[in-house]
Amino acid sequence: MxxxxxxxxxxxxxxxxxxxxxxxxxxxxxxxxxxxxxxxxxxxxxxxxxxxxxxxxxxxxxxxxxxxxxxxxxxxxxxxxxxLVQVPEGRHVFGSLTVDENLDAGAITVRSREARARARGQVFEMFPRLAERRRQRAGTLSGGEQQMLAIARALMSRxxxxxxxxxxxxxxxxxxxxxxxxxxxxxxxxxxxxxxxxxxxxxxxxxxxxxxxxxxxxxxxxxxxxxxxxxxxxxxxxxxxxxxxxxxxxxxxxxxxxxxxxxxxxxxxxx
Missing domain, CATH: 3.40.50.300 (P-loop containing nucleotide triphosphate hydrolases)
Incomplete structure (x- = not known):
């Protein structure tokens, strides 16, 4: 690889x-x-x-x-x-955007709407806490939740x-x-x-x-x-x-x- x-x-x-x-x-x-x-x-x-x-x-x-x-x-x-996708040190989520909007940003290279929906379902299954906070601004999440979001955003790009x-x-x-x-x-x-x-x-x-x-x-x-x-x-x-x-x-x-x-x-x- x-x-x-x-x-x-x-x-x-x-x-x-x-x-x-x-x-x-x-x-x-x-x-x-x-x-x-x-x-x-x-x-x-x-x-x-x-x-x-x-x-x-x-x-x-x-x-x-x-x-x-x-x-x-x-x-x-x-x-x-x-x-090849990197999650850098320090998380670097988009604080002014919601969880959903951060995930949308991660999927910007994925053209298929079905593939994006499938990826979102998978990351919400992996991180149920993000599903609960999907309309919350990322900057208000805890440090652990922001790290989850940073990883989830990367996974959205498949x-x-x-x-x-x-x-x-x-x-x-x-x-x-x-x-x-x-x-x-x-x-x-x-x-x-x-x-x-x-x-x-x-x-x-x-x-x-x-x-x-x-x-x-x-x-x-x-x-x-x-x-x-x-x-x-x-x-x-x-x-x-x-x-x-x-x-x-x-x-x-x-x-x-x-x-x-x-x-x-x-x-x-x-x-």
């Missing part, structure tokens, strides 16, 4: 923020991209969605292929029309691949769990998801495969289960205190931080 090879992204004359990143998203399920602030996660999403030039950046090297076609340097509107940038940011634990369950359901329903998250516990609980970015480089990759057992991920991203006896390469088989080695990769999963 999505193949990224040797991706280098820079802003102006500064040092690159991504250094030769390789990443794949299969035709179903959820792929998680983990990393701390400044790791380069959002820059990767911008490169994939074609919006990095809008932020003063550029793809300096490498390739991004979506459904076998090169998209690096493609106009963002063309990327969206091709079925995407072939959904990019989610920090969907749990700023939400209460109960809402984080609900968003995680929604992401899992979207992947199960046949829309693959590339999920960027700082909340590693949530991301690994819903993903099939995961990558860890550190200072613009992929330092770990593997199945979600493998990364969950990695000592490095458990210590740095899941907040576990492994104790001195578990430091370094322990029973989990995790490499030392920053050594750049990938977790052994299993055969590509299928839905």
């Amino acid at each position: 999505l193949e990224i090879e040797g991706l280098v992204v820079r802003y102006g004359a500064r040092e690159p923020v991504l250094h030769g990143v390789n990443l794949e998203v299969a035709e179903a399920g959820v792929v998680a991209l983990l990393g701390a602030n400044g790791a380069g996660k959002t820059s990767l999403m911008r490169a994939v969605s074609g919006t990095v030039p809008l932020h003063g950046g550029s793809v300096a090297a490498g390739s991004i292929r979506f459904l076998g076609r090169e998209t690096a340097g493609t106009n963002p509107a063309t990327v969206v029309a091709g079925g 995407p072939k691949l959904l990019l989610l940038d920090e969907p749990s940011l700023g939400l209460a634990p109960l809402l984080v769990k609900q968003i995680g369950e929604t992401v899992r359901e979207i992947g199960r329903e046949g829309v693959p998801v590339l999920l960027v998250e700082q909340n590693a516990a949530m991301a690994l609980s819903v993903a099939h495969r995961a990558y860890v970015l550190e200072l613009g480089r992929v330092v770990l990759s593997g199945t979600a289960g493998e990364l969950s057992r990695s000592d490095e991920v458990r210590r740095l991203y899941l907040g576990e205190d492994l104790g001195e006896e578990d430091s370094g390469e322990g029973a989990g088989g995790g490499p030392r931080p920053g050594d750049g080695r990938a977790v052994p990769q299993l055969a590509r999963w299928t839905a």
Whole structure:
């Protein structure tokens, strides 16, 4: 579905923020991209969605292929029309418009009235709270409801691949769990998801495969289960205190931080 090879992204004359990143998203399920602030996660999403030039950046090297076609340097509107849709960090709903009007905006590329009606029914089934508030202005919704609306608006375009940038940011634990369950359901329903998250516990609980970015480089990759057992991920991203006896390469088989080695990769999963 999505193949990224040797991706280098820079802003102006500064040092690159991504250094030769390789990443794949299969035709179903959820792929998680983990990393701390400044790791380069959002820059990767911008490169994939074609919006990095809008932020003063550029793809300096490498390739991004979506459904076998090169998209690096493609106009963002063309990327969206091709079925690759991003929900950016911070939700960015149209606050002065109602829930229904926001959904209409998401479906602007869908010509069929029947397809739009079907998509609306599906998102209301997935987010019944939005159905209850369909005539309410988006700016008056809670943070969790706005995140639901941002995802629902993206789904209205009938995407072939959904990019989610920090969907749990700023939400209460109960809402984080609900968003995680929604992401899992979207992947199960046949829309693959590339999920960027700082909340590693949530991301690994819903993903099939995961990558860890550190200072613009992929330092770990593997199945979600493998990364969950990695000592490095458990210590740095899941907040576990492994104790001195578990430091370094322990029973989990995790490499030392920053050594750049990938977790052994299993055969590509299928839905």
